[in-house]
Amino acid sequence: MxxxxxxxxxxxxxxxxxxxxxxxxxxxxxxxxxxxxxxxxxxxxxxxxxxxxxxxxxxxxxxxxxxxxxxxxxxxxxxxxxxxxxxxxxxxxxxxxxxxxxxxxxxxxxxxxxxxxxxxxxxxxxxxxxxxxxxxxxxxxxxxxxxxxxPPAGALSGPLRKSNFLSVNPPGWRPFWPPSQKQFPISNC
The missing domain is CATH 3.20.20.80 (Glycosidases)
Known part of the structure; x- marks a missing residue:
């Protein structure tokens, strides 16, 4: 990606x-x-x-x-x-x-x-x-x-902003996030 x-x-x-x-x-x-x-x-x-x-x-x-x-x-x-x-x-x-x-x-x-x-x-x-x-x-x-x-956190655009959190984070990084975290709340940063 x-x-x-x-x-x-x-x-x-x-x-x-x-x-x-x-x-x-x-x-x-x-x-x-x-x-x-x-x-x-x-x-x-x-x-x-x-x-x-x-x-x-x-x-x-x-x-x-x-x-x-x-x-x-x-x-x-x-x-x-x-x-x-x-x-x-x-x-x-x-x-x-x-x-x-x-x-x-x-x-x-x-x-x-x-x-x-x-x-x-x-x-x-x-x-x-x-x-x-x-x-x-x-x-x-x-x-x-x-x-x-x-750059304001909400200013990200395109596929990164809309992407599924898990699809842009390698499996090795995922233990840092709770299992319930399915989307990265980029617009709320």
Whole structure:
């Protein structure tokens, strides 16, 4: 079975990884070496921003996009696509301190301490609003950036979107899915 590209922007196999350049904001020279190594490895796509909220908004309402601007420009210059993530998986410390209700409550009814990834209360109106703000800022700033490669999950078309889930997944992969899973809910991703 052969399928067309998921995007006209990238009609070939995507090869990449998660990339955390925010760890090197104090030593940005490392980013040039990262680009060299990506080229050497044949990477053409990386996800960025996954856990970068604290680097993007170090204090409430204080946004610092300069480092990400540089990374996006370097990726574009090196023909590496960026899957720009929302950074909500690792909320900044100021958010936990100022709004403790954003922290997850455990089975004993105790709020979890700050410090773990994905340690947030998804139903917290404050958490949701702060996520909306940072996500909107990212979308507005990078929506037209040449490195950006974020095809919407529902944008897949043709036979891949309509295909039977089992027909496009080799038998060796199937143990990862429950036996009842007959269709891949691609439009709900």
């Amino acid at each position: 052969k399928f067309g590209p998921i995007s006209q922007k990238c009609s070939h196999l995507l090869h990449g990884a998660d990339y955390y350049p925010e760890q090197w904001v104090a030593t940005p020279g490392i980013w040039d070496e990262d680009m060299r190594l990506m080229k050497l490895a044949g990477c053409n796509v990386v996800s960025v921003g996954v856990f970068a909220w604290a680097a993007l908004e170090p204090a409430e309402g204080q946004f610092e996009f300069g480092w990400l601007d540089t990374i996006m420009d370097k990726l574009a210059a090196n023909k590496v696509h960026a899957l720009l993530a929302t950074p909500s998986g690792a909320k900044p410390l100021w958010l936990s301190w100022k709004y403790p209700e954003v922290r997850r409550v455990n089975a004993a009814g105790v709020r979890e301490p700050h410090g773990k990834r994905h340690n947030h209360c998804r139903t917290s109106p404050v958490y949701r609003e702060k996520c909306r703000i940072i996500n909107r800022k990212l979308a507005e700033r990078y929506k037209d950036h040449p490195a950006l490669f974020n």
